[in-house]
Amino acid sequence: MTLYEYLEKYYTPATAESYHREITIFLSSYPAAQVATYAELIGYLSVLRERYNNAATLNRILCSIKVYYDYLCYIGSRDDHPARSILLRDQRSRDVQLQDLFTGEELEKLLSRKERYQALYYRNRVLMGAIGLSGVKTAGNGGYKRNGY
Template structure:
């Protein structure tokens, strides 16, 4: 087994940056555990307990355990093992700790969601609008179903999001490439789909207001794109917020405003430690 082969396996589902982080943790694990190929559940638990004694930050322990799980996924795929010694092993993360950003989706991965086509043109356009709202504006399912046509200002290129008990109201910019799509949907497609009077922006194929479970059903066929990740409207939104902070490097207060978070601490949870920081932490507590 070579490093290149493991990398190729990981690159099938993850970005290059994510693979680099995983590979560093995997290589470190293998150097410290030369018999890891034959390890049982107990061995992995003991290793993670040792890490826990030195590193109390659950965020980094989750990164290390995630990498170890990928190593055993690779062994099974390669025929070296038939069982996975730690698939069900998890690290408890308190709600006030950081979001596990390594399990989210990069901007490139989110773009793959836009490649799916529907055989019905009206639904294809509607689904594109819905996906746009998820992957570019980072809206929640509840916010999407509460949108009215009047909330979209095509002339100004903005969308108004109403406040809820958990999130602030906000006015977000539409991307230039969204204007034409939204205009087509609002002025051409949506009127053809309507069956009864409603101001709701997103409607079903039967012309009625859409429900949250319908949004989840629309995402369901896209899950095979990421078999090792949990794809749903919530993780899409979380990924968008994470990418605003870590890929686009937007200011914390700006991301807080875009996401509608009431408190900056909620937004801070999405900060991702870069690869260098992860390596420094691992080397500090487990030097080779």
Template sequence: MTNTIETYLKQTCSVQTASGYLFTINHFLKTNPKAKRYKYQDIVNYMDEVSQKQANIQYRIRILSAIKKYYDYLVIVGQRSDHPCKRLTIKKPNHQSVQVQDLFTGEELLLLLTRENRYQHLDTRNNVLLSLLIYQGLTSEELTRLEVKDVDLDNGTIYIKASTNLNRRTLELKNKQMLMFAKYINEVRPVLNKYKTNKLLLGKLGRPLQVDSIHSIIEPLKALFPERNLNPRTIRMSVICNWLNESKIPLERVQELAGHKWPSTTEKYIKANAENERELINRYFPM
């Protein structure tokens, strides 16, 4: 049971995120004793005060994300029936937004798993690789860094190492991935592994896959969408967009799934359905 805001944050965020949000929320409540009854305009006014004290966009986005969590909690425990700032956002200046209309739906991405291969053993390997693209939204670089030890079939998870631009994370595997991963690791990969490497994904000659190899695997699939730009990057972008807009996963959770360091990076993938609110916040934070 969610008894306190601290418990709620620990249940819905990573340990580090929960700690940061709790600090921000406590400061917000201390300086705004009537916050429990705040309306939309009250929060816009508060964010206006924040912007006057701190021009850093990422800092302000972090504060707003924490405040949103506070009102999420109030709604869940029944202390409020409405969320006063759920759609309130802060746009990052001079930052090109994602053209979400050019991306692929979840149903379209599943078509990528229908490809057949002429080389023995590669069907299973390609299905493993493609499933990590369309279900976990990994980058090409993350795929090349994967090792066998990163896959935990007992718990149904895969560990993704941190990089310069992305956070580390442990992601759940889909039930439909479990059999293909078990077959690949236990039957197919030992046949391919001529060089005794620990890397998970191997080419037909036994060497670890490189980024160029992954792009080559995607290349024949472009015929499915001849008028659109299909590559590992647009697949990942589509997955993130679908998490937010098709599956309605909360932004903070999508940020963690994608490994984004900042909420503003994830926010770019939200389809415009509250343009009036965005215009209002832009007036309070002139670019």
């Protein structure tokens, strides 16, 4: 089984393409990858850390490297997995941009629709009021709306 067949078998098409691209880059920049040790991989990641500032990029590359060693273990080329215990402690941003979720008109529709249960009506009113008071920017008004001003 080839690396690409392995990726297609165990991952979605988009993930398989992404991993294959990163693994190809890894193999071209580090020819001794098949026999690399844990310490050598840590050194390789420290070089990447100088090149890339984004934690998500480093994590994607590390995940791809781990999948490569999963594949080598799967086909029997290696008995150990040198990248298995490597974890990045960088903080990745998982913030949701609330202003991109609803326009002002969509928020109005949510407030004016008939709810199936009375408790949902009150819950939604409280939530929409909290959003309005927090100054969330909506796409419809072009600015921050706080306390009606």
